[in-house]
Amino acid sequence: MQNVVNALWTLEEVAERQPIGVAELARAMELPKSSVQRTLVTLHGAGWIRPTGATPTRWVVTTKALHVGRHATGELGLRDVALPVMEDLRRRTDETIHLAVREGSKVVLVERLETTQPVRIILPLGQNLSMHASANGKAVLAADPPEAAERYIEDGLRGFTGTTITDPGRLRGELADTRERGYATNSGEWRSDVSAVASAVIGEAGLPVASISVNVPTSRMTEDARPAYGALVRNAAKQISAALGRAHEGGGGR
Amino acid sequence: MQNVVNALWTLEEVAERQPIGVAELARAMELPKSSVQRTLVTLHGAGWIRPTGATPTRWVVTTKALHVGRHATGELGLRDVALPVMEDLRRRTDETIHLAVREGSKVVLVERLETTQPVRIILPLGQNLSMHASANGKAVLAADPPEAAERYIEDGLRGFTGTTITDPGRLRGELADTRERGYATNSGEWRSDVSAVASAVIGEAGLPVASISVNVPTSRMTEDARPAYGALVRNAAKQISAALGRAHEGGGGR
DNA sequence: TACAGCGTGCCATGTAACGGCACAAGTCTT
């Protein structure tokens, strides 16, 4: 099914480069122009992309992908279970709450509630989070079996800011601290002006399936606030984990 | 490219019914089991779905669709332009702000900022909004050329709550009021406990490309608040429209 | 005026998608 793979690839490229035309896209993908053209028409027919209306024809993605993507919360019903807990957490902290799901060796942002306070950056849903330079990533890594964490560490730890942990030994220590405390921290290790605390959500298999975090501008993250937020986020994660387990026991499904 | 169409359809069905196995999916889609099986493996290879790990194999969608979908804001750079305005609007109102884009005869939620106040429902991104029973929809419809609105009206106006406008004449009057005021309203016409005011974002072609709204629990939407919020949302939409125009004039390109 | 870029459409070739079928493993029923 090579053509399906090509079609999906084309879709991704359109999303990345939109608005874009046939010729430019074919050049970028190093594919015959007529093949790309046929694929674009097909994707349009299926409702995944649409022409902008301009001449020459430029293509952009539709919201079809969003429709599909909103189901991408990993565990069944994770969003429904997590949202009330996230709301409560935001009410108590008035800071930005993130929910990220584990996917292979990645952690992806799938839901968020924003603070009303002025804040520097708003991350788009679907954002990939670093495994070793984000609180959510470290929370998941700490809840993983040690072999999995080691495998990740061996791939190398990329630096983002001056405080990013790039030394394997220091990261191992940090993960041990995380396990002891019950929550992970991030002090401007990915973006220097963003700090956070996070705690992993444990699925029925005993493995981390998601993570919830409180995100705070580094300037507001005092040494008093950190453990307080940590305790809150730890309890929130525990609540969600318990609710997930119950959903599987009870007659939840259909 | 029938197989591509089938593959995309399969992806949608997996999203809708996840977690689901081959046999059940094949039955639901009335397609040969082996074809569905091959498609699932292909989608997995391309990274759009993944097995849950359970036996028998159940499939769920990955966050790939989210990655693609976050680019689906219609106009180039709409999100970047709109977010600061939305933040300002939320700061002034402390209510939930929605950004929706126009797509054919649909209006789809693509960005939101939540209030800190307790609220009934949080809509997921990608949610389809009604054209005649939501403030965002009516704002777009009012900014459309009259023929387009008439074409929509002729398809019939579905009722959702007791206050939904299902009479074509009343809707025409409402749209005229909207044009005069510069903002559309919704008084529990889709969900009885949600009211809103909205105003359309006009693209460079002079047509509505998006809409921004302030959403309030019906109990908090007093007769005093409505025009105040209306003026705010009208100005916000005007700001975004102007910024979009400028982006196209200036060297905003890459 | 000539040229180079664009999007679009055609068509003979040959690849690879199709789907019926069979099998192994597991689950519920009797």
Next chain:
DNA sequence: AAGACTTGTGCCGTTACATGGCACGCTGTA
């Protein structure tokens, strides 16, 4: 406890259909 059902997976001959080179009409530029 043993059959009668599921389930997911893999094979393989046939032929449908995806492929990509090519040519056309168009627009903006040199």
